[in-house]
Amino acid sequence: MPSRRSFLQTAALSSVGASAAAPWVARAQAPIALRFSSSMLADDNAAHFVWYRSFETALKASTGDRFKIDYFPNNQLGKEADVVQQVKVGSIDMMVTGSSIFATVAPEIGMLDLGYLFDSYAHAGKALDGSVGRQLDGILNKRSGCSVLTWASHFGARSVYTKAPVKSLAEIKGVKLRVLPTPAFIETFKAMGAIPTPIPFGELYMAAQTGVVDGFEHDAATVLASKLNEVTKSCWLTEHLFSPMVVVIGKRGMGKIPADLQPAFMQAVATATAQQRTIASQKSTAAVEELKAKGMTFFPMAAAERAAVRAEMQKSLWSGFARQHPVTEPLFKAIDAARGQA
CATH class of the missing domain: 3.40.190.170 (Bacterial extracellular solute-binding protein, family 7)
Structure with missing residues (x-):
């Protein structure tokens, strides 16, 4: 089979003129x-x-x-x-x-x-x-x-889904929540007072159903698609992660x-x-509305509690991360500066 270069050379030589050949060569180029x-x-x-x-x-x-x-x-x-x-x-x-x-x-x-x-x-x-x-x-x-x-x-922020209603920081204390097995997720929920429990996503449905965990954190679209609303009936709209x-x-x-x-x-x-x-x-x-129609109850996180948790995160987790990775310190500041501009 001729190479792409020899193919184009042959095509150019056989053309009657450059003006006629150019469009043909362009069309012949392999994507x-x-x-x-x-x-x-x-x-x-x-x-x-x-x-x-x-x-x-x-x-x-x-x-x-x-x-x-x-x-x-x-x-x-x-x-x-x-x-x-x-x-x-x-x-x-x-x-x-x-x-x-x-x-x-x-x-x-x-x-x-x-x-x-x-x-x-x-x-x-x-x-x-x-x-x-x-x-x-x-x-x-x-x-x-x-x-x-x-x-x-x-498709949406991650919030907390539980079997029994959780509506505040006081109520999340001691609750076993499935989280992703990363330090950021684990430390976030420790700071909120929950008991973070890393479990593979494929095992989550059974873990919630059998009481290995009391709930989990995820986005509404995934909850709906994975039918996790069958094993939890309450959502605390922490919107802790975008x-x-x-x-x-x-x-x-x-x-x-x-x-x-x-x-x-x-x-x-x-x-x-x-x-x-x-x-x-x-x-x-749409996912939140469908979950509501299927019996899920949603509780917004109080603005004062959200502000308090963010302040705690900034003081402990964010500053600790910036000390470990100094190049991120100005990035945290830039994110904070953009907070009221979106």
Whole structure:
């Protein structure tokens, strides 16, 4: 089979004129193939897929058939920790995931998992679209060669779901809550007085059903999709974590994109994020309403208690994190400064 170079040379020589040949050669160019991994299903209720679909549509509208995005959902290319390494070496070009997994490569990104850091996804977007996001991207790029293309949203903030009603800091004391097995999550709930209990997500339904835990923390859309409302009937709207969704591309993946197509590529990224954030907000609201219809009771967290917990987090967890990772100290300040601007 002739090489791509010899194919184009033959095509050019056989043309009757450069003006006639140029459009034909452009059409004959092989599309730029990018392998894109996700841990979620290819489903309209999956935050990853919603972003990917918007991105693919926007990219095709601006570049035609110049790109071929091969989307691999549902961990088809491996577990997220393995995919991170494959993006680093270039065997996978892009991945969409929660920000937490990249703290294994750049621990500074773990700051985004600290409780009560953000007040809303609008607040998170304001900070991450600005200097905070750029600096975290720079840290990741220096450590791994990977680049953050964008920070998007999951389908709602994480709150506390329990079998018996919990409506205050006094009532959360001593409650066994399933949490993610990361220091940020564990220390957040210790500071609130709960008993954080790391359990794999696949075992959560049974653990709540049998009383191994009294509840858990998660977002409403996941609770609904996983039918966890069958084993818990109460939600305390702590909204303790507005976890960013991040799209990352490896050095080799970025190198595949010609300079003349990079503006269109990045514009498609921006368009997808704007659309996905709007859809994420709508999905979050719809999930809460559906859970209410299925018998879930929601209790807002008192503003005074939220402020008190955030102050405690700032004094202990955030300052401790900044001492461990000094480069994050100005990032915490920038996030705080963006608090009233979103």
